Amino acid sequence: MPKNLHLELTDDQRCDLRGLLGRRDLARHTRLRAECVRLLDRGRTVTEVADLLECNPVTVRAAVHRFEKGGLDALPDAPRPGRPARILGPEDRAELADLLDTSAAAGITWTAPALRDWLRDERGVEISAYWLWELLRRDGFRWKRTRDSVRHQADPVLQQAARAELGDLRPCGRPPTPDKAT
Template sequence: MARTGRPKAVLELTADEREQLQRWARRATSAQALAMRSRIVLACAQGRSNTAVADDLGVSPQTVGKWRARFVQARLDGLADDPRPGRPSSITAEQVEDVVVATLESTPANATHWSRAKMAERTGLSRSSIGRIWKTFELKPHRAETFKLSNDPLFVEKVFDVVGLYLNPPEGAVVLSVDEKSQVQALARSQPTFPMMPGMPERATHDYVRHGTTSLFAAFNTADGTVISSLHRRHRTIEFKKFLTKIDATVPAHLQVHLIADNYGTHKTPAIKTWLARHPRFTLHHTPTYSSWLNQVERWFAYLTEDLLQRGDHRSVHALEADIRTWVKAWNDNPRPFIWTKTAEDILERLGRLLRRINGAGH
């Protein structure tokens, strides 16, 4: 006789439970964990097997079995996360849902975002309870990040072009992510910095004296992480052309050179176009407008800033440039390429979801 496995727990829904689960599952701004658990229970209530539900929703059969059993045992309250050891929680699933929905879909009176104190006052829960709920569902109303959507009419084509170079670089070629970190300031603190001590962090004055600026030109090799760099006191077409000449002298002559750059004006001047025409092994690829995140050298600039510039103390441009050269040399002694995993389709799909959320928020 064929084995059928352990029989599944019978799962039947009341009308009220079905309505509640459907609300949790279809609300676009619901916490994703609760929405997924609701979809699992709704699918199981159709009499389907754990394996079929798992295949349909993209989760493991064990996950389906877990939430099926939890719901059968505790109904809607069973879809909450496991309680921690200690005193049993007195917060119901309805209260958790109320906090999550209010955080995502409303703002307090006379304020732009929720604080723990304001949400505690609204719900009657403690501030620590509000904090735990927000942490569980990864909600951070105190934080906001800026963005700007590209208005480039060739956005899709450029994304496919640049991402294609990252994921499938041409044979017999080097791919270089190129940009300039302009106006890097030589800053000296107005008073000496107190060094770190046990129980006390390093302390530095908030004010400083400016001692001039320099501009760092960098070409990040996306294959091996090495960097070709140059420092110039000015940031014009002539300096960019000098940097291209240095790249030409550094990259072996038998290799084609694909440069990924943003839309800054110095990258598109007639002089640069003439130089590129005279060096046919070079191909310049532009990222879409307002899409610096697509250029890998920007991440490398972030490492430089975190390691050296953010807390540096330089009393001359010469000293600043010497430290930058030393840092770049140390990087090239142990280079680290960045592993690009997102396909162009992944990026465009995510952007599409963002646009739908923005458009939905405007109605």
């Protein structure tokens, strides 16, 4: 059976821990580790802490060992490997918003790949079409899929003449369909 872990914090560490737990932008795993340290400092056992925080006792022990090695600075997650996510700068977003607003007023529609190409050519920003679509959605831009139709450009007089001509060709016994144009 594993030995019980005991943790005694100094007053400065307790104050720093309270400040860390008071932050609203704290990541979920960092908060969990800080809560483990706080509850163990209050005299709880590893199993009690694991039950209270609804996690595995191994997680509690790992948080304590992490704290013992590096203090409060060791509780946050390590930086993720790889290239950081592409984020459009505020100037790029403002320019893109202006483009979309003026295009909407002129009746021009854009696809995400076309906007990606515009950003690459005009602003020198490399970003994927999907990530651009996601950023636009987060910024509150809404759109709907356009249809490939020219029905709105049809001449009503020609439509009526075509319906009359087709009415004569209708098979016997089938009632005529109601006229949608009138």
